[in-house]
Amino acid sequence: MNWREEGVRFACQGSGRCCVSRGAYGWVYLTLVDRQRLAQALGIPTRQFTREYCAKTDGLFHLRDDGPDCRFLVDRRCSVYEARPTQCRTWPFWPENMSAKAWTAIAAECPGVGKGRVVPVEEIRRLLREQRASTARL
Numbered sequence: 001m002n003w004r005e006e007g008v009r010f011a012c013q014g015s016g017r018c019c020v021s022r023g024a025y026g027w028v029y030l031t032l033v034d035r036q037r038l039a040q041a042l043g044i045p046t047r048q049f050t051r052e053y054c055a056k057t058d059g060l061f062h063l064r065d066d067g068p069d070c071r072f073l074v075d076r077r078c079s080v081y082e083a084r085p086t087q088c089r090t091w092p093f094w095p096e097n098m099s100a101k102a103w104t105a106i107a108a109e110c111p112g113v114g115k116g117r118v119v120p121v122e123e124i125r126r127l128l129r130e131q132r133a134s135t136a137r138l
């Protein structure tokens, strides 16, 4: 996997497998902007969204983990897709996923890896920047 030169082939296959809880390592972390966007999509104030849908661990907000799947996953589809959190939007282009070894592990879990169009280097860099920035704002 040499994404820095050739990009990488990826297209979401709608498996919903990235939306299934893996405990603390699978939480969906939320910036303030993420919470505001989701609250707006649900038609409720941000404060209410935070109270009803979020938990805070080690000072960081994340979606509350009430069941095995993300609470917004309905029939293997994201029911808040347009307003989905940054970490969902940027998946699988996270800094920690971009080594050859990590990418191989991701490919074993995510059927979108290796499918569809080649995502160009510049787009991958933009998604990595977006993910890094959101992590910094948590």
Ligand code: SF4
Binding pocket: 018, 019, 020, 028, 070, 071, 072, 073, 074, 077, 078, 079, 080, 081, 084, 085, 088
């Ligand atoms: S918010 Fe949507 S995309 Fe993100 S984990 Fe939940 S169902 Fe999946």
